[in-house]
Amino acid sequence: MAFLVSGTLQAAAQLVDAWDSLGRKGKYNVQGSRTALILCSPGVSATAVAAMDGVFQALGFENCEKREVPVQLFCRVAEEIAGNIICPVFRTSLRGILYLGHEPWRPEVTSREGVLCLQMQSDPGPGTQYDLSGTRAALLLAVIQDRLGARHGVVALRDLCQALGFKITLRTNPSAQAFWEELAQFRETLNTHKGLVSCALVALMAHGGPQGQLLGADGEEVQLEVLVQELSCCQALHGHPKIFLLQACRGGNRDSGVGPRALPWHWRWLRAPPAMPTQVDVLQIQADAPGSLISSPGTPGQADILTVYAAAEGCVAYRDEKGSDFVQTLVEVIRANPGGDLLELLTEVNRPVCELDVLGPDSDELRKACLEIRSSLRRRLCL
Template structure:
């Protein structure tokens, strides 16, 4: 698809997800060769009309140059003229209140209980499409409608002891303020802690694990600190206390697993780590000019890393054994890292870190319509286009052990 057409779809994503009737145009897109039968099947497998519309728009952006005009033609043929005209103009304006949202009958697959796996069947029922996001505790989406939704703990390490050879993290308070405001807006109870030593980090995680989360649907931990590499068997990296020693990320996640925190069993546990994963600097590789839209970092970018001569050897044997001995299968856990393991993470002393700045922006603009994993890919794309000092790059990533889609609460809910 042409870039200008993709941009029109992206500007109007909310309008499309809100008002599009996918069931009416799937046959047309199939007959015109825009979609394959497999793509249609995937769209129809989504339970709600809104999720079907979201999948249709995502797939549409991957098709050829004729996909956009064919899509407009299908919209007009099925009576969805308001959407067709909106896309034709390409102005990104919101639909006026007078434009009706067409309800549609959506096939919902329901698995029948049978005694033999070989004879498992499906029954199809029909539901009236509802133009709001469905947050039900099903195989598709996590339940995320508690109020507050959950606890968000922010650990913000800024001022480090002079003897530990770690620079102060100027600009981290900006990151902390952004995350505190953002997760309050997403209906979380936010607890912010500043300048925690190694033992205090573990104490705060233990206290969080001991709380009763029965009334909540989710738990979030955000750590802003220096980081380093560490031995691990699931989640890489470690984050430093302001006194120097580092806590392995896998030990931090272990506090909230189903064994150590029963009231969070089956509920999503989210960890956002703004810290270096090591001391390597990524200079990137050359691509054609139309592949990226490069963006320069700030004038005073710093690294959230320890000197390269330091390593995970500073971690005590007891910490490593603790992390290995009690970590079960990490279901319902997602750890989002600001950078690839082994590499530095960049922070502007005046604007905050690249990762947190873009995470905040993506959540603000897309939390009403997109799931968490999709939004993290948007963060990856945005950060990957920035360059520190016109040379160094950064690539965020995540270890995802979620079993369902996760949609945050928003004003459009």
């Protein structure tokens, strides 16, 4: 019996320590064993597989299993072809800092949270950060009718953009056609602007369709990809960051979460970590975006884009009479550190969002939510 009690207390203490570590420091504990799996199609060269295996070994992965699969998992291998640079895309739902190699030394801010650091870094120079000295423009398109609490999110984002120096265009209750027309007009305004346009932010708030479409105030659908492509073609924003914030459902899945709710009562009594969304703590790196367009030699057409979804793919985005937890937390985090790296700040936003238990309007059962962040940024973005 003593052994069972001791083992239970030790396991619970480890869970508590892991939870406190991420909660206080915002850093994943990677002191345990590391395992990697490499899946490759028949067309991938042995050299590329060996190189990836070498990376995992250098990062301390004890076991790296390699399998060949009969399907092509990637659109193409990331390489330079005819002068065009393939654009890598990061897709993440991390809640904190993840160091797979040495921790970077940043003497000026020792507690700053990052996303993925593989080697020692010194203080970033000006060339590693986007120049935001020019005009900043924001377009807020929000369907308010029949969306409880939506007005609070609009006000919060508008006030934040004003505080960050953005010139704001706000439209409420646009139809599906108006979503596209407003983006087209926004792009044209930027292209005819006299002077440097250094950054654009587009917030889209509406009901979402079953496949992630946006629904206008008229109930008609508009594809998000069409809206993103519209701004990607803006010549004034060539080489400059384009930010998309999406407060909309991306499907009908309602995530009950996974984790300690299924554990015995004595683990919960010892303050075990709360349940987490099923799609949290994931980092994917694509060689390039499927179907991406190359706008000009040397620069990817899909580069310099940051898209933040309020819900994971296929899932419901929640809000109540007070508004959206995603929007409210985003505003609070950025206001607290407006000069911080935006990707790093977004991991701070995702952590409390994942910890919340949300009561959906269609059920008395508690649900979980998780952000999804997609980035093809090439520099640090500090607003």
